[in-house]
Amino acid sequence: MTHILVTGGAGFIGSHACTALRDAGYTPVLFDNLSNGHKDGMEDFILIEGNTRDAAALDDAFSRFDISAVMHFAAFIEAGESVKDPLTFYDNNVGGTVSLLQAMKKHGVRDMVFSSTAAVYGEPAGTEPLVESLPKAPINPYGQSKLAAEHILQDCAAAYGLRAIALRYFNAAGSHPAGHIGERHDPETHLIPLVIQAAIGMRSDIKIFGTDYPTRDGSCIRDYIHVCDLAEAHVCALEYLRKLDGPAGTGFFDAFNLGTKTGYSVREVIDAVRAVSGASFTVTEAERRAGDPSTLVADPTRAQSILGWQAFRSDLATIAADAWAYLAPYYQSKMAEKAGAGHR
Numbered sequence: 001m002t003h004i005l006v007t008g009g010a011g012f013i014g015s016h017a018c019t020a021l022r023d024a025g026y027t028p029v030l031f032d033n034l035s036n037g038h039k040d041g042m043e044d045f046i047l048i049e050g051n052t053r054d055a056a057a058l059d060d061a062f063s064r065f066d067i068s069a070v071m072h073f074a075a076f077i078e079a080g081e082s083v084k085d086p087l088t089f090y091d092n093n094v095g096g097t098v099s100l101l102q103a104m105k106k107h108g109v110r111d112m113v114f115s116s117t118a119a120v121y122g123e124p125a126g127t128e129p130l131v132e133s134l135p136k137a138p139i140n141p142y143g144q145s146k147l148a149a150e151h152i153l154q155d156c157a158a159a160y161g162l163r164a165i166a167l168r169y170f171n172a173a174g175s176h177p178a179g180h181i182g183e184r185h186d187p188e189t190h191l192i193p194l195v196i197q198a199a200i201g202m203r204s205d206i207k208i209f210g211t212d213y214p215t216r217d218g219s220c221i222r223d224y225i226h227v228c229d230l231a232e233a234h235v236c237a238l239e240y241l242r243k244l245d246g247p248a249g250t251g252f253f254d255a256f257n258l259g260t261k262t263g264y265s266v267r268e269v270i271d272a273v274r275a276v277s278g279a280s281f282t283v284t285e286a287e288r289r290a291g292d293p294s295t296l297v298a299d300p301t302r303a304q305s306i307l308g309w310q311a312f313r314s315d316l317a318t319i320a321a322d323a324w325a326y327l328a329p330y331y332q333s334k335m336a337e338k339a340g341a342g343h344r
């Protein structure tokens, strides 16, 4: 059995990666402090409740299992919060990465796949699909923390022979078609879940943040990537690292964009959820949200040609249908719980 330590494995993307790892014949060992993760849906997996900032807990995990490689998802993710409380973000996202790398070094584990983000590019000027070599200029502490972690990986590759791949996701969305896991951020800030909340009446409306962008319909354009496609990319990256040859101790670092090269506007996303839900709901045109670039679309050519990865489920209709199938009943049960609590 090849054990892979998956930090943040009880979170949205990590839980899907664990499922993909298992489907590919690996044994994921989840390491998650459940600050934002969920045990349910992951009952069949090994779960260690621990914090990446806790060296002793990491040491224990690496001692108990013969870990071959690490996938590192654990982080705080909300860009707006990172502006209000940067130290908490740097502590968790950078500090957690450092303590994890120290544990890997101590235990002789040299392969890591790291969750990075399109936020490392900040607010790119043009609308062309983004290639990895563009300048990195994050505009908030969240993006800075991810870029700092990439630099740390690069330094550890040069100094200690770490072999690491950073995957820069664009907009993760959708849920597993089996229906047992999905996107459960609390509070939720991402567009597709919020549109679904509007469609089932959990919120009064969905706001379009900005209608005067220089795009085809005035709303922002993003590259939505199905979480199962993201999960597959992690398996491709892991297998790429495991096949690297070269003298023992030779390090490796590379970063890859994960997206589809196709952008959808906020209005198009709202239409896709309306179509899948059959619901009518209120759409409100609102002010721009601070720090939102007009257009963010990935050029994923390098991930395709070098890692051998392809996105299969990332057309907007499939993403919306899979998100709806999981989230509509999930949110309905939350609403029922709240109503029940109100009556007690």
Ligand SMILES: NC(=O)c1ccc[n+]([C@@H]2O[C@H](COP(=O)([O-])OP(=O)(O)OC[C@H]3O[C@@H](n4cnc5c(N)ncnc54)[C@H](O)[C@@H]3O)[C@@H](O)[C@H]2O)c1
Binding pocket: 007, 008, 009, 010, 011, 012, 013, 014, 031, 032, 033, 034, 035, 036, 037, 038, 050, 051, 052, 053, 072, 073, 074, 075, 076, 077, 092, 096, 115, 116, 117, 118, 168, 169, 170, 171, 172, 173, 184, 185
């Ligand atoms: N969701 C997106 O659109 C998106 C886009 C780009 C990059 N990312 C990155 O992908 C990764 C996963 O994002 P997600 O959407 O699944 O978020 P998530 O919040 O659902 O998952 C993160 C998981 O990490 C755990 N965690 C956080 N800090 C921890 C710590 N110190 N020790 C142990 N566990 C800890 C949480 O409990 C949670 O289960 C993050 O690193 C995020 O920055 C996400």
Ligand SMILES: O=c1ccn([C@@H]2O[C@H](COP(=O)(O)OP(=O)(O)O[C@H]3O[C@H](CO)[C@H](O)[C@H](O)[C@H]3O)[C@@H](O)[C@H]2O)c(=O)[nH]1
Binding pocket: 077, 078, 079, 117, 118, 119, 169, 170, 171, 172, 189, 190, 191, 192, 194, 206, 207, 208, 209, 210, 220, 221, 222, 266, 289, 292, 296
């Ligand atoms: O109620 C809402 C919520 C969002 N939006 C808009 O919808 C688009 C997508 O917004 P999300 O909040 O869903 O996602 P972001 O593009 O802001 O950010 C996501 O993708 C980024 C990479 O592209 C980062 O990784 C970040 O962490 C991750 O949340 C943006 O134009 C946003 O302004 C609305 O109009 N109304």
